[in-house]
Amino acid sequence: MNAKKLYLGIDAGSVSVNTVLVDEMGALVARDYRRTRGMVIETIRGAVADIHRSLADGAVIAGCGTTGSGRVLAASLVGADLVKNEITAHTAAGLAFNPETRTILEIGGEDSKIIILEGGMPVDFAMNSICAAGTGAFLDQMAGRLGLPIEELGNMALRAGGEAKISGRCTVFAESDMIFKQQTGIPLDDIVKGLCRSMVRNYLNDVGQGKKISGPILFQGGVAANAGIVKAFEEELHAAITIPPNHDVMGAIGIALLTRDHVRGKTATDANYPSAMKSAADIAGNDFRARGFSCSNCANNCEIVAFESGGKALGYLGGRCGRWEGNA
Amino acid sequence: MTFFTFSWGKNYIAIRGLLRVLGHELDTPPVMSDRAIDLGVRESPAFLCYSGKAVIGQLLEQLEMGRRNFLYMSSFGPEACRCGGTGPYLEELASSKYPNIRSARLGGNSAEESRDAMRAAFPGTSNRLHDRAFFVYFVKMGILDAFERGGVRARALGANVGRIERIERESVERLDRAQFVPALFWIGAVHGFRLCALRKKRRAPILRIGLVGGEHILSELDSIMARIKRTAERGILLDWRSGFFHINRMADREHPEGGKMARGYLEAQCEPYLHPAPGGTEILTCARAVEFAKEGYDGIMHIYSFGCLPQTAVIPAVKRIGKDYGIPILSISIGDRFDMQSLETRIDAFLDILHAKKRQEGAR
Numbered sequence: 001m002n003a004k005k006l007y008l009g010i011d012a013g014s015v016s017v018n019t020v021l022v023d024e025m026g027a028l029v030a031r032d033y034r035r036t037r038g039m040v041i042e043t044i045r046g047a048v049a050d051i052h053r054s055l056a057d058g059a060v061i062a063g064c065g066t067t068g069s070g071r072v073l074a075a076s077l078v079g080a081d082l083v084k085n086e087i088t089a090h091t092a093a094g095l096a097f098n099p100e101t102r103t104i105l106e107i108g109g110e111d112s113k114i115i116i117l118e119g120g121m122p123v124d125f126a127m128n129s130i131c132a133a134g135t136g137a138f139l140d141q142m143a144g145r146l147g148l149p150i151e152e153l154g155n156m157a158l159r160a161g162g163e164a165k166i167s168g169r170c171t172v173f174a175e176s177d178m179i180f181k182q183q184t185g186i187p188l189d190d191i192v193k194g195l196c197r198s199m200v201r202n203y204l205n206d207v208g209q210g211k212k213i214s215g216p217i218l219f220q221g222g223v224a225a226n227a228g229i230v231k232a233f234e235e236e237l238h239a240a241i242t243i244p245p246n247h248d249v250m251g252a253i254g255i256a257l258l259t260r261d262h263v264r265g266k267t268a269t270d271a272n273y274p275s276a277m278k279s280a281a282d283i284a285g286n287d288f289r290a291r292g293f294s295c296s297n298c299a300n301n302c303e304i305v306a307f308e309s310g311g312k313a314l315g316y317l318g319g320r321c322g323r324w325e326g327n328a
Numbered sequence: 329m330t331f332f333t334f335s336w337g338k339n340y341i342a343i344r345g346l347l348r349v350l351g352h353e354l355d356t357p358p359v360m361s362d363r364a365i366d367l368g369v370r371e372s373p374a375f376l377c378y379s380g381k382a383v384i385g386q387l388l389e390q391l392e393m394g395r396r397n398f399l400y401m402s403s404f405g406p407e408a409c410r411c412g413g414t415g416p417y418l419e420e421l422a423s424s425k426y427p428n429i430r431s432a433r434l435g436g437n438s439a440e441e442s443r444d445a446m447r448a449a450f451p452g453t454s455n456r457l458h459d460r461a462f463f464v465y466f467v468k469m470g471i472l473d474a475f476e477r478g479g480v481r482a483r484a485l486g487a488n489v490g491r492i493e494r495i496e497r498e499s500v501e502r503l504d505r506a507q508f509v510p511a512l513f514w515i516g517a518v519h520g521f522r523l524c525a526l527r528k529k530r531r532a533p534i535l536r537i538g539l540v541g542g543e544h545i546l547s548e549l550d551s552i553m554a555r556i557k558r559t560a561e562r563g564i565l566l567d568w569r570s571g572f573f574h575i576n577r578m579a580d581r582e583h584p585e586g587g588k589m590a591r592g593y594l595e596a597q598c599e600p601y602l603h604p605a606p607g608g609t610e611i612l613t614c615a616r617a618v619e620f621a622k623e624g625y626d627g628i629m630h631i632y633s634f635g636c637l638p639q640t641a642v643i644p645a646v647k648r649i650g651k652d653y654g655i656p657i658l659s660i661s662i663g664d665r666f667d668m669q670s671l672e673t674r675i676d677a678f679l680d681i682l683h684a685k686k687r688q689e690g691a692r
Contacts, residue, residue, distance in 0.1 A: 069669055087677035121688060122681050123656065127674060317669075 005062035007263065008051065008277065009256025010078065011086065011249065012036075012044060012070030015109025015136060016222065018249040019047040021054075021061070022256040026096055030054045031249050033222075044074050045284060052280040064277035065259030067251050069111065076307035076315040077288050079278040082255065082262045089254030091115050091122045094218045096257055097244045102214045105233065105241070106250070107203065107223035109136045114207050128207050136223045138174070138202075142195050145175055146188065157193040157228025162186075164194035174198060196228035200236050215239050220250040286310065295319055331397045331432065333357055334386045337553070341504045342468035343399060343434065348507055349461035350450055354399070357386070364389040371421060372414075377635035378662070379542070380414050387418055391426050398422070399432040399449075467509060471516040475499055476557075477567070478523035483560035484533045487526035495522050533565035535682050538620030540568070540613045540646065541631035542639050556631070556660075559675060567625070569616045601645035610642045617646050621653035627682045629675075630659045656681050 006029055011018040017040065021030040032050055036043045055061070065082035066074040067089040075083045086106075090113065094104045104115040112135045116124040128135060143150045164181045167173045174195070181191050217239055223229055224247040233241050244250060266273040278286075288309040295302045302319040316324035333343055335357035344354040358364075360382060368385025376384075387398060400418055415433055422429050432449035435442055443458045479496050483489060499519035506512055537559070560566050598614035613630070620628050630646045632639030643659060650657035658678040660671065 069673075072669075085673040085676040085680070087673065088680045119688075121684050122677075123685075125677055125681070127670070 004056070004059040006055070006059050007256045007260040008048075008061050008064040008078075009089075009252040009254070009259060010044065010048070010064070010066045010068075010071075010074050010080075011089065011251035011255060012040060012066060012068040012074040013086075013108055013251070014069055014111065016248075017043045017047050017070075017074075018068075018252040019044075019051050020246075020249050020252040020256050021051060022253065022260065024260065026257055026260070028246060028253065029059075031246060031252075033248050040070050040073060041077060041288060041290065044070075044077055048078055049280065049284050061275065061277060063259045063263035063275050065255040065262070067255040072315065072317045073290065073305075073307060078283050079276045080259075081266075081276045082259045084255055084258055086111070086251050087113055087115060087122070087125050087127075089251045089258065090220055091117070091254065092257050093250040093254035094220065094244075095120055096253070097218065097250075098216055098242070101216050101218050103217045104220060105203070105217065106220045107135055107229075108221045108251075109140075111135060112203055112207050112221075114211060114213075116211055116213075124211060126207050126209055126211065128203075136221070138199055139195070139223065139226065139229075142174065142178065145178065146192070148192075151225075153192050153196070154225070154227035154229070156189045157196045157226075158231065160187070160189035160193035162190045162193075163197060164191045166191070166194040166198040193228060193232075196226065196232045197236075200229060200232040204236060213237055213239070217241050219243050220247050222248045224248070288314070295324065329353070329397055329430075330355055331399045332390050332395050333399045333401075334383050335360055336401070338472050338500060339401075339469070341472060341500065342465045343401075344504065345468045345507060346434070346461045346465035347399070349464050350446075350453060350457065352450075355395075358390070360386065361389065367392075373417075375635075376414070377633050377637065379633040379636065383414060384418060384421065387422060388425070391422060391429070396426065396428060397430045397432075399434055401434045464507065464509065464512070467512050468503060471503055471512060472500070474516060474520060475503075475523070478520055480557055480560045480566050482523050482526045483557070484563060484565040486531045486563060489561060491526060492523065495519055495526070531563060534563040535626040535679070535686065536565045536567065536624075537627045537629055537682070538567050538569075538616065538625045539629050539631060540616045540620070541629075542609065542613075542633050542636050553631075555671060556629070556675065559679070562679070564679065566629075567620070569619070598645065601648055602642070607638055609638045610645075613639065613642045614645050614649070617649045617657075621649055621655050625655065626686060627656045627658065627678065629678070630657060632659075632661060634661045656685065 005024055006021045007023075009020045009022065013036075016033055016035050019032040020028060023029050030051055032047045034043055034047055052061075063081045064078055065084065066072075066078070066080045067084050067086045068074070069086075071080075071083050071085075074080070090104055090106050094101045094115070095117070099120050102117055104113075104117070106113045106115070112128045114126050115122055139153060140150055143153055148156070164178075164186045166181065167177045178191060178195065181194070182188075217233075217237070219230060219233065219241045224243045230241055230243065246253060263273065263275065286309045288307065291306045291308060293304055293306065295304050304319050304324050305317040306324075307314045307316070318324065330353045331347060332355045333340060340354060340357050347354045364385035365382065366385065367388040368381035368383070371388060372381045372384045383400070387400070390398070400415060419431055422431065430449075433445045435445070439462070443455065443462065446458055446461070447453060447455070475496060479492050482492050499515060499522075502515045502519075503512065506515055539556075557566065594611045594615040597618045598611055601618070602610055602614050617628050617630070628646070628650065630639075630643070646657055646659070649655075656678065658674060660674060
């Protein structure tokens with residue numbers, strides 16, 4: 001009997017590690033979203049172990065892909081067939097959800113992106129540049145300052161009767177502004193609604209940068225769970241926003257789909273193509289660690305991160321010339 | 329006397345050649361350090377671009393280390409470049425903090441102005457000596473530029489990267505040591521031939537990308553550009569047509585060579601996008617983007633320093649060129665984020681878009 005082939009996608013981001021399994025048809029079989037809390041390696045290990053445990057009898061992982069800012073680390077840890085940037089991964093997932101998609105808004109923990117598509121093809125994109133004011137980190141910080149759980153912000157914004165004007169250009173200024181509004185006695189709900197609106201304005205100004213945003217518009221990433229932000233987007237753009245059911249793991253879904261296509265391409269020419277993914281026992285039991293050092297090959301003295309296991313270097317990250325990454 | 333200057337790629341090799349003709353020496357510029365950035369941010373006006381802050385920081389760092397003779401590049405062309413115009417600020421800042429400094433300014437709005445500025449810094453020297461020094465400077469700049477292009481082209485055509493790097497290293501070392509003009513041309517020819525020979529029987533490039541932007545960034549091939557240059561190893565031809573060498577010559581409005589470096593030609597290229605045409609760096613960026621688009625390049629990378637006023641001003645024009653010619657544009661601002669992962673993500677995603685576009689065009 002042929003084993004059911006599944007493809008593992010890992011999106012190792014700055015705030016969370018998202019892991020999914022998709023089947024040959026691209027359907028989602030399993031998903032996992034967990035915050036890293038500064039322990040990226042342990043989080044990836046835990047997520048992959050849980051995904052392995054969820055495998056049904058007769059199912060095998062035929063390929064693994066990684067994306068996100070920690071994609072190289074994740075690839076070194078688990079062994080990946082494909083390592084791709086998160087813009088391409090989010091595009092693949094968005095188009096799989098709706099092939100007619102024209103705009104993808106994605107807001108993650110520290111990064112935010114906009115992807116413009118035409119005829120099922122990405123034609124333009126942008127990422128946040130100088131600061132994280134238009135990202136999930138902004139909301140996290142503001143919720144912390146207000147002493148509210150982050151999950152509450154969306155509903156509070158929807159309940160608001162009015163809206164406080166809050167500067168969204170910079171997290172620090174926004175915080176000062178927010179404190180001032182609190183001192184003037186403006187209701188908390190109105191302040192939260194103002195925060196959502198300021199974040200959306202910041203995103204559209206800094207990331208959107210005058211790009212033509214047309215529908216269908218998808219909103220992906222963890223922040224899409226915040227109904228206040230969704231409403232603010234709809235009001236600013238005067239357009240309907242669609243939130244895919246698995247909006248928080250779309251990057252992982254995208255890389256899993258791309259991995260499926262990649263592995264299919266490989267097996268078309270080599271029927272015995274072996275996946276680069278390590279076994280569950282190896283991932284769980286190895287002594288994988290990351291170690292930083294300064295390269296002394298030239299005067300730049302770049303900071304390099306070495307991924308090591310069993311006393312051997314598995315790969316490197318960093319450096320301007322690429323001499324180390326070539327060894328990964 | 330030994331001078332110091334700032335780290336702007338391999339330009340120091342040409343500057344060293346110039347100073348040697350005048351009987352002086354130049355230290356190899358240090359790497360940009362955290363201390364230099366701190367000093368630059370602290371001591372420069374808030375509105376200054378990242379490059380300007382870096383220049384001021386490196387100057388102060390080296391003065392702190394006890395060096396007193398510095399040469400700086402300033403005011404290339406008549407445009408409102410805040411970084412290029414930091415010369416008087418630099419001198420005032422340095423002399424107010426450290427007495428007994430000696431400075432020399434390299435640059436001006438014409439060949440004569442550049443020469444006069446250098447003569448003022450080296451009293452008792454003749455026009456003829458300075459003309460010779462500038463000639464050596466321009467020849468070395470031109471050859472360095474040609475080596476960089478040759479190396480990137482060879483990478484794109486699939487030649488062995490180790491061998492390319494060895495030729496590049498040897499050629500730059502020899503160029504640095506040599507001073508006589510016939511020897512310089514000989515080194516340029518021999519090493520150019522070695523690079524060309526490497527790529528002869530190799531693959532054709534998969535994509536062609538034109539680089540436009542801040543000339544000082546493009547010339548920084550030792551730093552951030554090294555990363556961008558690596559893109560060529562994926563079989564992608566990167567091409568650029570501007571650099572310090574060109575912008576300095578272009579500042580001379582009546583450039584005798586004419587052709588594609590003449591200001592009239594360049595202004596005509598960007599006329600629909602920049603009118604009236606502003607300074608040299610905007611004109612070069614815009615004109616080269618139009619050229620790449622007309623020549624059917626697959627994409628354009630616009631690279632500039634964070635906060636650079638002329639390059640910021642030209643962004644809408646570059647975007648419009650992309651739209652008019654249906655060519656994807658990637659704008660990369662250097663200095664606002666330093667993590668290589670983010671830079672890699674942008675480049676990687678841009679290449680994915682170009683590949684997808686090419687596949688779609690092929691399918692049609």
